[in-house]
Amino acid sequence: MSRSLFLRMVEGVTTTDPYFQQRPNALGELGASPIQKYTVALRMLAYETCADVVDVYIKIWESTARSCLLHFVQAIRQAYTEVYLRRQNITDLQRLLHDGHGRGFPDMLGSIDCMHWEWKNCPKGWKGLYQGRNKHVSIILEAVASDDLWIWHTFFGTPGTCNDIIVLRKSLVFDDIYQGRAHEDALFTRRQELAWKDVERAFAVLQARFAIIQRASLIWDQDLIWEIMLACIILHNMIVEDERHTYRNYKDTIEFEQDNIQYVAEPSSQPRNTTYQVRAGKYNNLTLEQYMHRREQVRDRQVHNALQRDLVEHI
Incomplete structure (x- = not known):
């Protein structure tokens, strides 16, 4: 994490939650600074350090460190969810469609997969609900990630x-399609595996950056687990945005911007420098019958097989 990003997040968190502001204590002495409180929470997420470990290094008591972590994850979610867990805007869609076309998968916006986070301190009464085939108690994270490791969609909390x-089936990844507001061989297997590894790489980088996700959770409160997961994903996307220009295959988003937007995912005729025109989806007043019809279309196995055959022939 760069110094500029660190200071920008300190400012945003301090503005969102007054808890991080430096205030005098009962003796009139100034308490911990915003940077101290922010550093405590970040170290607990990145290194999974206990609350009583940071008291010597950062001069903060154990109870204050726990409180810093709780306020930090909530402040991150409140301050940055709309920006760093947003739906794709027009520029994002143009770039993702361009990248998918270049990799041999037209109209692909990302790859989807699930990750398990082990829950060591799960209450005994819930272990039957959260224990899988491997006899480990875990909570599932579903995510959609693009080639640059940006996580576009998250669905966390499934047993x-x-x-x-x-x-x-439980997630909301196809909700836009249901509601009518969405943007409308060995070689195939090898290319599909390469694209599918995008979300696996995103999970690996997410766990490498935040050890608290990589190891079994010692937290009792399920709501706090959800807050921590969401905060880690937002911080991951902020780091990706800050470091994206250093990637080998980075392309400036300016080349995907267009003045006149009329069509949905319609590629131009030029083979290289492919551009796409995208229009935003609309909220339609669908009846229950129309909603169920769209839902059945998305789950239709025959349509899925036909699309897969067309993609194999295309590749």
């Missing part, structure tokens, strides 16, 4: 007893 298909 570990569920498989990926059940998680997909």
